[in-house]
Amino acid sequence: MQVYKTTFATSVLAAVIGAASVQAPSAYAEAPVDMNIHEINGEIHLIVKREGINNETHYEKIVVPTDEANAREAELLLNPNVISIERDVVSFNPIPLTERAPSLSQSATYSQSTSSVSYSDPLFSQQNYFDVGDSRNTRLGEAHGRLNFDNTARVGVVDGGFVQTPEVTYAEGASQNYGKGADFYNSDPGIECPNLAPGADKSTHGHWVSQVLAANSDNGLGIAGAAPNVELVAARSMDCMGTGFMFENSESVRWLAGESITDVPDISEPVDVINMSVVNMADCPAYMQDAVDYARARGIVVIAAAGNDSNDSAAYSPGNCDGVITVAATTSSGSVASYSNLGGNITVSAQGSDMPVLDDEGNSIVIFGTSFSTPLVSGVIASALSDRPNLTPAEIDTILITSGKPVVSTGTPEVGAGILDAMLFLDGAGVPRESTTFESALGGEREQYESALVHPAATAYLQAQTGASGACDIYEVDGEALDTPTADDRIAVFSVAAGEPLDPTNTTASIINSTADIEDLVISQADIDTATGSNRQLGVAHCNLTTGANCSVKDTVKALSTDSVALPASCS
């Protein structure tokens, strides 16, 4: 296995891009550097925001020689439909400058879920973020065990360097630059690599990001993706060396959100999640902020890397844009990755170091960076969306606040909520940790009355009273979960709309039956049919059904499985 500890400093990047006459600062190595590059090949990219006749706004890019930029800006601003002009900035795939061994280690365990998922992929054992019970990692194996993956979430990857291999499957894709159009794989004929030196390898950054996010699982290759049931959409806006322009990145966001972009085929369907493992050391450009707002307004979650400069993450876009979930990186043992940018705008952290993937030739490699902690977070969110597709970006923001675990540190690093624990995230998303089942009401202690309970006289009475067709269609549910319930706690069988958090206080919740006593609850097949026929989820709760106190999918709220129930012979 090869270990990629790329030590590109900004100067190196600048030198590479310098082949195209990029004027870049010449800072080196680990000191924070100004990556706010505006002038490329003696030209400035002016991003002009205009207002249309129906008050709609749109952006256009005007490329002008550097020495004419000021004059052209002034001229454009005289036009009454020009709202603002910004100079575009170069964006980079954040490459780790250094990777240091963690200075601290600490072991602790979280309670282990009874069901967890493991995959047969050859590198799965190295995917520490799947480890069960890990107190310093994401516990994806347990989280996957809680999910049904009923819905297919769509995830857009704003990046470059996409590789066509059996390990990653893209539903669709397009390029916003460097061969604008339908092609997006490195191998596609329409791809342009204007700055790539002859014979140099093309970046495969997007390939790595996509693997972490959604590598095909159990296929005998590489790793298991963080989200096993997603449709990946490649939004290529980085060149063959991992650089690009923030404007094209924002256009990728808009395209993924369903907006038509000139010379690019429309996306078939907007995505649910956008992953941007790209950075630029700049304030959030207005066009990027607008693109993020555009996406969020359509219910799309935008996740961005914090950057790998050991710097203040607030100085880096698009992670510093409002409404973006910004991700820092930790090691597999929960220490803050030494390269990771940190700051007040960090939403959450996740493992970004020692991430196993396959290179473009199928060899296993280990990669580092916030570029890879970001798709891990995107994968967790996409997985949750498969069971809770109605989660809004605002709700996800709120859930993330309480979904982190402390990093291993002697100080108080700004790592947002901490290390993302997928189990805690699913708690917040209302995905139950446990499920329970019905039992036939004719079983157990009632077995001795079976003949009488299925007698026509009893059947007619039960039909009249309950609407059930008889005792054979009546079930019991044991909902007791609290050892010391309060006077306000009740046990309830309830349903909520599909995709909604399994919460008896949810706005879509309907209480089917409840009791203040510690006892079994009766539910009829008609209740089940009504709920399932309406595409609703069934649950059992033991908590305060009015205020929601004590209600938690961790323990007091369980899914109610509608799997078939064994019935006595008299029911057949």
Place this chain on the structure above:
Amino acid sequence: MKYSESGASTKTPAATLTVSILASATLTACGGGGGSDSGGGAPGVNRDTVTINTSENSVEVRQLDGAIDPESLTLVEGYDSPDITTVITDDTITVTVGDLPNSAHERFTVKTATDTHYTISISAENSSAQQTIQQADALTEIASPQALVGDDLRLLNTVLEIEYLAGDISESEKTSIKTTTNSAIASSSTALDGEITLLDQALTDYRNSDITETDLAQRLAASNAVVGELGTAGETALDIVTDTLTAMGIALPANLEATTPLRYIEEADRYSRFMVSDYGSFDGNGNFSFDPSFDFFNAVFSYAN
């Protein structure tokens, strides 16, 4: 059957004998009432036993293997009944049982001309007391007095389960009703419990011939008098589910205990208020079935078809 010589008495208390010897008469009879068997003992001596099980106001005749020596008759002490008369004529024994106040037993030995030593064992049942004894047995053999209202409780619990499944009552309400009912029935069974103890002793006394059939019948009547208290408690329990039974199309009498009291059912040898013609009937095999209007009970009670 073999005779055990060690249990025999050699005494002949002639003054207490009620055996008449008619040496001149010859009765011939055969079959019935016992068996014969040659037993062990001293070499050259044949031993046999004749067992006669009969009832009051009857005559039984047995022929032995030779003329009976009247002088050999020896009564077994403690097995002499004044209500049993035995006549020996040549090789024949004639047993006459009169009116019995209790069961009667008699046992004696004789020797025949063929040198066979016979033990004659006579048991005579007081047949007029059989019904009383059977009913007393049924009452004393129950596990507890509450078991007498088993039918009422079975019906109550069944309907409570239906009400629970129908959502009429909660599980805790169901449990509460059961607890309250069981407590009330236990309370109502206190008197019967004492009566059963007395009846049990009376049965023992009767079987030991210490009391008469009349005494036993009086004791049983006293027990049955308090069974009614338990029946009333059962009625009260069933009142709880009367409305549901009515809704199910099953109409119990308004005054259940007065109309169909909890009582002994001879055909079933058990206590019940339901195994009566108001609700159904017995077939020729002794199986009870409820009428169509009470068909639900056929599913409730395991004894019903």
